[in-house]
Amino acid sequence: MRDVLLLFGMQGSGKGTQGKRIKERYGGFTDIIVGQLLREKAKTDKDMEMLMKTGDLFPDEIVEDVTEKKIDTLSSGEKILFDGFPRSESQLLMFERLAAKYQFHTVALNILINEEESLVRLRKRYVCPKCDYMQVGEGNCPKDGAKLELRIDDTNPEIIKHRIAIFKKDTQPIIDHFKEKGELTEIDGIGSFDEVTERIFKVLDKYYLTRVVK
Template identity: 55%
Template sequence: MRDVLLLFGMQGSGKGTQAERVKENFGYTDISIGKLLRDKAKEDPSISEFQKSGELVPDEIVEKLVEEKIESLADGEKILFDGFPRLKTQLDMYKRLAEKYGFNTLAILIDIPEEEAVKRIGTRYTCSQCEKIGFKPGKCEKCGSEMVRREDDTEGAVRERIGIFKRDTAPLTEYFKEKGELAIVDGVGSFDEVTERIFKAIDKHYQK
């Protein structure tokens, strides 16, 4: 069995910040589908073509990349999936991977109201290099690069992305709920308060 953590939450829920804290505290290795595809695109022109055209990379290619990454990890190494699964087809893929590799899954939904998400994103900055999130201009605390406002962080664009999350991703949590693998965490409050709730949910699940 391999412990696997999935973090769900609409944009503005603080998911990225909480993922970093979980990795540091519990020793998870993160698998980012986006990073796997970006790295593969450097050596495989066909991946670049999909990305340039705006088309989704076929699921079979994504699944193969994820399998290769999992098989490169040490036995028992814990995984935190970043941005996966997001769609129904990716949930089907996750089920196959979970069965093949013996995942002990916990899915955490960081739950915040839509208006809170819009408010947070309206005040956030993103590092131009490492993409760390912050809430003031200046230099990135992590790498020293410039903190900037994303062009697509307008209220209209944010609400559109939240709508996509509600339509495509949020329903996936029902699968994990039915299996007793879902914890819903209140995402309103300070980052430290939310972190404490997430840590408690992880401890509770894996101490069963």
């Protein structure tokens, strides 16, 4: 059996921050960022490099292959946090194949915020130009002291609306799938980061702290 956590949420839902907090609290998580695995493979593979340059989508077999190879390197107790996967219908089928092969115990969370909230939050989201630190509101990076900046993409309502539209079209059916299977819990994403974290921990404690290991 392999513990697998999937985090969903519209842009601005605080997924990244919550993911970090989850990893800190429970430990033993490995991020599998499919996009990054593909970029790494492209460094040693000419055909892949071409695909990357032309911006074409990678064939599903390649995506599945790199993901499987990564899972094979994990030790037995390690949990997986998938980032940005599955994100399409065909990747969902792939996920199901992997779930059967590796006996995933899947927990999916969807951090719920509405469109308006998403727009408001992205406009107030400040990022560090040096590292990946991010917060709501101005200030300096607590890690390196750099002055935090607004991301231009995040201040453009047209770009944000487009991203939200893609989320609804591509990601929502995947969320619905996990919901129908009874593997997804919805988390109220309104409120401070701390409040949302508390709600998430309440759900995940059941799985990762108090579960009796068989």
